[in-house]
Amino acid sequence: MRIKNICCIGAGYVGGPTMAVFADKCPHIQIEVVDLNEEKISNWNNKDLTKLPVYEPGLGEIIQRCRGRNLHFSNSIKEKIEAADMVFISVNTPTKTKGIGAGKASDLKWVEACARQVAKYAKGHTVVVEKSTLPVRTAETIMSILHSSKSGHNDNMQTTFNVLSNPEFLAEGTAIKDLENPDRVLIGGENHDAIKSLTEIYQNWVPKNKILTTNIWSSELAKLTANAFLAQRISSINSISALCETTGADIREVSRAIGSDSRIGSKFLDSGPGFGGSCFKKDILNLVYLAEYFGLPEIANFWEAVVHLNKWHQHRISKLIVKKLLGTVIGKKICILGFAFKANTNDTRESASINICKDLIEEGAILFINDPKVRPSQISIDLDKEENTNLKKIKDQNFLNNYEGEWCFEKNILSAAEGADAIVLLTEWENYTKIDWIDIGRRMRKPSWVFDSRSVISKEKVLEANLNLWKIGDGTLK
Numbered sequence: 001m002r003i004k005n006i007c008c009i010g011a012g013y014v015g016g017p018t019m020a021v022f023a024d025k026c027p028h029i030q031i032e033v034v035d036l037n038e039e040k041i042s043n044w045n046n047k048d049l050t051k052l053p054v055y056e057p058g059l060g061e062i063i064q065r066c067r068g069r070n071l072h073f074s075n076s077i078k079e080k081i082e083a084a085d086m087v088f089i090s091v092n093t094p095t096k097t098k099g100i101g102a103g104k105a106s107d108l109k110w111v112e113a114c115a116r117q118v119a120k121y122a123k124g125h126t127v128v129v130e131k132s133t134l135p136v137r138t139a140e141t142i143m144s145i146l147h148s149s150k151s152g153h154n155d156n157m158q159t160t161f162n163v164l165s166n167p168e169f170l171a172e173g174t175a176i177k178d179l180e181n182p183d184r185v186l187i188g189g190e191n192h193d194a195i196k197s198l199t200e201i202y203q204n205w206v207p208k209n210k211i212l213t214t215n216i217w218s219s220e221l222a223k224l225t226a227n228a229f230l231a232q233r234i235s236s237i238n239s240i241s242a243l244c245e246t247t248g249a250d251i252r253e254v255s256r257a258i259g260s261d262s263r264i265g266s267k268f269l270d271s272g273p274g275f276g277g278s279c280f281k282k283d284i285l286n287l288v289y290l291a292e293y294f295g296l297p298e299i300a301n302f303w304e305a306v307v308h309l310n311k312w313h314q315h316r317i318s319k320l321i322v323k324k325l326l327g328t329v330i331g332k333k334i335c336i337l338g339f340a341f342k343a344n345t346n347d348t349r350e351s352a353s354i355n356i357c358k359d360l361i362e363e364g365a366i367l368f369i370n371d372p373k374v375r376p377s378q379i380s381i382d383l384d385k386e387e388n389t390n391l392k393k394i395k396d397q398n399f400l401n402n403y404e405g406e407w408c409f410e411k412n413i414l415s416a417a418e419g420a421d422a423i424v425l426l427t428e429w430e431n432y433t434k435i436d437w438i439d440i441g442r443r444m445r446k447p448s449w450v451f452d453s454r455s456v457i458s459k460e461k462v463l464e465a466n467l468n469l470w471k472i473g474d475g476t477l478k
């Protein structure tokens, strides 16, 4: 079975970039990316590539090459499913907010809706591929929906299905690189022909030895496990950074020392403000729920501790900022550098900046927030608080002290630093590493503090500018 027409349901952070790379590498396959969201589809079709709904280095160039050729974005879900011989489900699977498993289990209502749409509209033989991250055994649910309505509406043509699991391991900010050169591609399934048809697609650019095939449940569980292991490393290193700060050790030296053990490895050992992103917390909590569900409370507690540590670590940073700013931040101007959950993405989901900014606003601070890619409207949603744009018009910075617990967006870092008591770096954007600290230092109110939660700015240059510095995990600073 050679695949000629793919439909991907879900034009989000995964569906969009993944299908763009598929289209680029497989010019012989027509790819249709569909979504319920009309505004999103219209942005994917926008001629102005800065308006694409997802910011990823390299994505714009691929869209320009493939869009309209063999890559199309639309809201015509029925029509595109009908025409497809392979359908990817790449929709959101957030944590349930109510009912059984609330706060931990995945909400599968969007996945279920997709399965029903495919059951209703597919024609002929269709391979359904789980691209979303799903709890182990979700394929069973999908299969039962597909098979229960097999006779469906489909005129004379007999409709049959196979289900595969093909989880996505891309990280945001490096999505194109990860998709073009993946460490591995994982395909779980029971049907040999279906596995072969998906393997053949990947073989257009991925070496065969990097394509792993497993049974479907191993594939589903491996995705959750990979994210749990990665997040666990970050909580582990962040726990040690707190210890470094009180003992005179330096987390970068500790990371280097342990990372050179080939059994540990050097990647994912950068201490920061705590992991964010749409996946880690959600997927670990899902694993916790599964362990509880299958009667394994010790396993649930083990993984839940990774999430607890992360939350504690973020509040630890907010508290130490208040403490260093003489015990109160009421009416004090604080410049926040970075709102995205990591550099090179416009995604703010679960960003450490959200919790830290909320804590500081709660303490009464006046935040001037800067980020090269995140829009003020998104920050307002995340902080659940309107931007006060009047703050930017105030010329005499001392007058800001009349305000309490407000925020505004400031594009210009120098203006954000004017009269500020502190600068808090939360996302490791490259432009923040090039700041002229002497110039910034002259503009800030004394005593002035710089808090570097990513350990990316030059300690020497900040100290030379007569600024007080706190750097994550650096126990040599007083």
Ligand code: NAD
Pocket: 009, 010, 011, 012, 013, 014, 015, 034, 035, 036, 037, 040, 077, 090, 091, 092, 093, 110, 111, 113, 114, 131, 132, 133, 134, 168, 169, 170, 171, 172, 278, 279
């Ligand atoms: P997203 O929220 O960015 O995109 C999901 C899209 O699906 C939305 O645009 C939504 O409108 C659309 N959608 C939902 N139900 C639909 C339906 N029935 N028909 C048509 N469209 C529908 O989500 P995302 O970040 O792309 O994540 C998708 C999945 O991939 C999740 O399971 C996630 O855990 C997983 N994943 C995400 C990443 C990541 O870096 N974001 C990486 C690997 C895996």
Ligand code: UDX
Pocket: 168, 169, 170, 171, 172, 173, 227, 230, 234, 267, 268, 269, 270, 271, 272, 273, 274, 275, 276, 277, 278, 279, 280, 341, 342, 343
């Ligand atoms: C993650 C997984 O890496 C990816 O394989 C999966 O498909 C989706 O989830 P993502 O969340 O996009 O990807 O980014 P990632 O690079 O993993 O970073 C997650 C968070 O951990 C970010 O907040 C990042 O700043 C933080 N992080 C990462 C650290 O604090 N230290 C590190 O050493 C690495």
